[in-house]
Amino acid sequence: xxxxxxxxxYLEESEMPKEWxxxxxxxxxxxxxxxNPGTGKPMTAEELxxxxxxxxxxxELDETTPYIxxxxxxxxxxxxxxxxxxxxxxxxxxxxxxxxKIYYKFEGNNTSGSHKLNSAIAQxxxxxxxxxxxxxxxxxxxxxxxxxxxxxSYLGLDCKVFMVKVSYEQKPFRREVMRTYGASVTPSPSMDxxxxxxxxxxxxxxxxxxxxxxxxxxxxxxxxxxxxxxxGSVLNQVLLHQSVIGLETMAALKKYDIKPDMIIGCAGGGSxxxxxxSPFMGEKLRGEADYRIIAVEPASCPSFTRGTxxxxxxxxxxxxxxxxxxxxxxxxxxxxxxxxxxxxxGMSTTLSELYNQGLMEARSVKQTEVFAAAEQxxxxxxxxxxxxxxxxxKVAIDEALKCKETGEEKTIVFGLTGTGYFxxxxxxxxxxxxxxxxIPSDEEIAASLANLPKVEG
Amino acid sequence: xxxxxxxxxYLEESEMPKEWxxxxxxxxxxxxxxxNPGTGKPMTAEELxxxxxxxxxxxELDETTPYIxxxxxxxxxxxxxxxxxxxxxxxxxxxxxxxxKIYYKFEGNNTSGSHKLNSAIAQxxxxxxxxxxxxxxxxxxxxxxxxxxxxxSYLGLDCKVFMVKVSYEQKPFRREVMRTYGASVTPSPSMDxxxxxxxxxxxxxxxxxxxxxxxxxxxxxxxxxxxxxxxGSVLNQVLLHQSVIGLETMAALKKYDIKPDMIIGCAGGGSxxxxxxSPFMGEKLRGEADYRIIAVEPASCPSFTRGTxxxxxxxxxxxxxxxxxxxxxxxxxxxxxxxxxxxxxGMSTTLSELYNQGLMEARSVKQTEVFAAAEQxxxxxxxxxxxxxxxxxKVAIDEALKCKETGEEKTIVFGLTGTGYFxxxxxxxxxxxxxxxxIPSDEEIAASLANLPKVEG
Numbered sequence: 001x002x003x004x005x006x007x008x009x010y011l012e013e014s015e016m017p018k019e020w021x022x023x024x025x026x027x028x029x030x031x032x033x034x035x036n037p038g039t040g041k042p043m044t045a046e047e048l049x050x051x052x053x054x055x056x057x058x059x060e061l062d063e064t065t066p067y068i069x070x071x072x073x074x075x076x077x078x079x080x081x082x083x084x085x086x087x088x089x090x091x092x093x094x095x096x097x098x099x100x101k102i103y104y105k106f107e108g109n110n111t112s113g114s115h116k117l118n119s120a121i122a123q124x125x126x127x128x129x130x131x132x133x134x135x136x137x138x139x140x141x142x143x144x145x146x147x148x149x150x151x152x153s154y155l156g157l158d159c160k161v162f163m164v165k166v167s168y169e170q171k172p173f174r175r176e177v178m179r180t181y182g183a184s185v186t187p188s189p190s191m192d193x194x195x196x197x198x199x200x201x202x203x204x205x206x207x208x209x210x211x212x213x214x215x216x217x218x219x220x221x222x223x224x225x226x227x228x229x230x231x232g233s234v235l236n237q238v239l240l241h242q243s244v245i246g247l248e249t250m251a252a253l254k255k256y257d258i259k260p261d262m263i264i265g266c267a268g269g270g271s272x273x274x275x276x277x278s279p280f281m282g283e284k285l286r287g288e289a290d291y292r293i294i295a296v297e298p299a300s301c302p303s304f305t306r307g308t309x310x311x312x313x314x315x316x317x318x319x320x321x322x323x324x325x326x327x328x329x330x331x332x333x334x335x336x337x338x339x340x341x342x343x344x345x346g347m348s349t350t351l352s353e354l355y356n357q358g359l360m361e362a363r364s365v366k367q368t369e370v371f372a373a374a375e376q377x378x379x380x381x382x383x384x385x386x387x388x389x390x391x392x393x394k395v396a397i398d399e400a401l402k403c404k405e406t407g408e409e410k411t412i413v414f415g416l417t418g419t420g421y422f423x424x425x426x427x428x429x430x431x432x433x434x435x436x437x438x439i440p441s442d443e444e445i446a447a448s449l450a451n452l453p454k455v456e457g
Numbered sequence: 458x459x460x461x462x463x464x465x466x467y468l469e470e471s472e473m474p475k476e477w478x479x480x481x482x483x484x485x486x487x488x489x490x491x492x493n494p495g496t497g498k499p500m501t502a503e504e505l506x507x508x509x510x511x512x513x514x515x516x517e518l519d520e521t522t523p524y525i526x527x528x529x530x531x532x533x534x535x536x537x538x539x540x541x542x543x544x545x546x547x548x549x550x551x552x553x554x555x556x557x558k559i560y561y562k563f564e565g566n567n568t569s570g571s572h573k574l575n576s577a578i579a580q581x582x583x584x585x586x587x588x589x590x591x592x593x594x595x596x597x598x599x600x601x602x603x604x605x606x607x608x609x610s611y612l613g614l615d616c617k618v619f620m621v622k623v624s625y626e627q628k629p630f631r632r633e634v635m636r637t638y639g640a641s642v643t644p645s646p647s648m649d650x651x652x653x654x655x656x657x658x659x660x661x662x663x664x665x666x667x668x669x670x671x672x673x674x675x676x677x678x679x680x681x682x683x684x685x686x687x688x689g690s691v692l693n694q695v696l697l698h699q700s701v702i703g704l705e706t707m708a709a710l711k712k713y714d715i716k717p718d719m720i721i722g723c724a725g726g727g728s729x730x731x732x733x734x735s736p737f738m739g740e741k742l743r744g745e746a747d748y749r750i751i752a753v754e755p756a757s758c759p760s761f762t763r764g765t766x767x768x769x770x771x772x773x774x775x776x777x778x779x780x781x782x783x784x785x786x787x788x789x790x791x792x793x794x795x796x797x798x799x800x801x802x803g804m805s806t807t808l809s810e811l812y813n814q815g816l817m818e819a820r821s822v823k824q825t826e827v828f829a830a831a832e833q834x835x836x837x838x839x840x841x842x843x844x845x846x847x848x849x850x851k852v853a854i855d856e857a858l859k860c861k862e863t864g865e866e867k868t869i870v871f872g873l874t875g876t877g878y879f880x881x882x883x884x885x886x887x888x889x890x891x892x893x894x895x896i897p898s899d900e901e902i903a904a905s906l907a908n909l910p911k912v913e914g
Contacts (some may be wrong), residue, residue, distance in 0.1 A: 006470045007536040013463045079464040080548065080839045091537065091611075109566050111841040111876075153836045154548075173630075173881035179888050180835055378637055379610045382537045384568040419568075421878040424630035431636050 008085040009252040016083050017247040018070055020240045023278040024350060025066035026285040029357065031236070031349040032324035034060075035311060040455055043321045051218060051229045051320075052237075055126040059237040066282075068240065070122075077121045077154065078244065081110035086252040087416075091380040093400070100403035102396060103260070104416040105249045105276065106383065111177065112147035114386065114418030115272050116232050119241035120147035123230040124155050133226035134158025138188065138213030140268075141167055141341035141388065142174035143418060144232030149181035160227075162188040162216045164343070165208035166336055171422045188213035195219050195317035209333040210269075210344045215317025233269030234314065234323075234348050242275020249413065250279045262292035262399065264414040266391040267304065267362070268341050270348030276415040277360070284359060293360040294399075295351070296391040298370070300438045301334040303327055303347045304355060304362035306445055311455040312346060322453060325352040328440075329448030335438035338367060339426035340387030345448075365394045366437040371430040373397050374420070386418040387426055465542040466709040473540050474704040475527055477697045479516075480735040481807060482523035483742040486814065488693070488806040489781035491517075492768060497912055500778045508675060508686050508777075512583040516694040523739075525697065527579075534578045534611065535701065538567035543709040544873075548837040550857070557860035559853060560717070561873040562706045562733065563840065568634065569604035571843065571875030572729050573689050576698035577601070580687040581608035590683035591615025595645065595670030597725075598624055598798035598845065599631035600875060601689030606638035617684075619645040619673045621800070622665035623793055628879045645670035652676050652774035666790040667726075667801045672774025690726030691771065691780075691805050699732020706870065707736045719749035719856065721871040723848040724761065724819070725798050727805030733872040734817070741816060750817040751856075752808070753848040755827070757895045758791040760784055760804045761812060761819035763902055768912040769803060779912060782809040785897075786905030792895035795824060796883035797844030802905075822851045823894040828887040830854050831877070843875040844883055
């Protein structure tokens, strides 16, 4: 039985995107600007330039240019591990007995183990071009830190990574991969920064959070000559770079005349989801096509589904600009039993605005259900998925099973952001029946939200 | 600067091999037969059928059929993770400043992390077809065990894995991956088998060896109703299945009119090397083309370069047939500081015969040099290589640097068998300067070889 659609659709190198797509250009109501926490006014390019590279500041603030050329050096680096395959999940479909057609865009075939490399190489490239010595960053599950280490090593930039303490401990081998690429890795909060010392004093036994680690990385960047800070998610520039995922996905689908009914992606800060859906959202915004777009988040860190849409601090130390987004409050720290990434208290401003406009849905799923879906997927599709990616798998399976009930032949596309090789402690807990679910109470979320900054907008 | 040859050459699904290639068919002098250790006579199909599946016994003994059809079910499974890319190492070439053109066939893009899945699915398929309940096997570094677990889980077969104790301890997460795929994993030597108990009594603190683990797995297969034993390397059937690597490589090269000067592969039992070189060796045997073919082995387990070509036991417990091969003696156990696989005391009989006929070369390399090459490769090619694969990287780099001296534009193809995500302890030792080299003394090898069985041939 030969299949009309191959198991894996690979674009030719010549079909790879030459421009990133900036979804903000097609939004009538734009995402809210970043604000200076001191003045309450929109951050200027000059102010942002203290923290970020100049070219990235331009990209961050550009709301009007729909297509931005990808520099040739970055396109060549992309060719090292891209195009990534769009996989038809024939085996999963058969196992589920669903009439739905399931596709996933697999971003895990590179050593960072995820899509994060798409933006890491772009940010490192612009830092190098500006003549900087190095960059600082934070990492949660370690995927972003690994990706940035790879990009910096390739370009000969120094790389300092603050890794959320609980992940540092749960994923000891991640540090070794980063070291292989020559990066320095510090568990956060640390005694190396003012903000780290302050947080440790206030919460001595803390497991850390992305919000803390961001504060530390920003402090080091601002205080070190020739350094800037880079971030793997949340920012507009990151969604821009990650649009390469969605553009490739769309090109692969169009090559075979496939029209998806829904696009599903996991959402932490929004880098994967934003990148995957951007061009589809663009068609939706321009009235050219309609798609259901579903963000999937952990029930233990449910910013879209239980957060509030408001200006908030991006980091725990409150050194970053204010951002209008769905947030659980900058002091929110997910329970330590939550494995993997998707731990950020907030969300991309662009995605927040799109969600607020009703252009996409969001769903939260429990950790044990996510790992059950991960194992089911691994057994038939032969890929061991990252816990983050498995949030999308869970909802894709749910939707495919609905199709089984109704008999509808829907086409489901989801983002498989990465592999779970460094998440075996979590898999072990799951196998041993020791994994638990944690859902924050309304009171807990309300308490965290009580500390939102007072800002109009 | 656009490249004429893409960074990654992917075949279309329609270009994937539909038949395996059996290099023995083109050999004038065939590999020596397996012998019954009791009678000293060639093993019959009936005798082998006690241990192996019937169809695999046929393949094991078939010295005349050059092409054997790949069943459609296996071809469909292959499509889940194949074709694998043939990668042009543009970035490595640039870094080395060599005029050589370097290509590698990358087999690591599946959860087993290596080429082992190519034979695992074939062996599991024939076991299932024969109506068996399950299979037993041994695993060293864990790649074969993971691959077999994946294949068995897909087909609904039970899978019992004996894992060399030192690897079991160095690679705790490998066990969890196998559990994800529903396999049972026992560190070897164990108290579960007669041979395991005997070995433990004689060598209480032993780190285990592939030879021990094979004995245990064979014992359990023979004693359990509805079970057979399967092996991930050494055997003719394994080389046959792995020929898919070489066939794809050759098809990809021919698609772009590339004529390689040398083919380099790491060699433990010979599964990867044999698979990679088979079709090239075939052309050589038929006088259609000439290639340099280089086997690379660890200096700590140098069967080709320092072993002897003789009949020997395949396993420590001496329960398996005798095989004529380059061997260090069935009691040889590599030093515990040796990381990763390539720990087998012997070698594929087919490769041994080809080497003995002078049709290929062999080289041994030291562990610390191998990790230095691995790190150099990772930093420019973005793939974290397995220690096994890095043996081939080391020699490919050496050859490319020779071209730099001579100015020759040679085309080098090597096999990148897998990824090193589960080898981070070894990378850590390397980074910390704690990795050492071990080269067995002549006396040590002579002592081990003193126990060769007395057999004519």
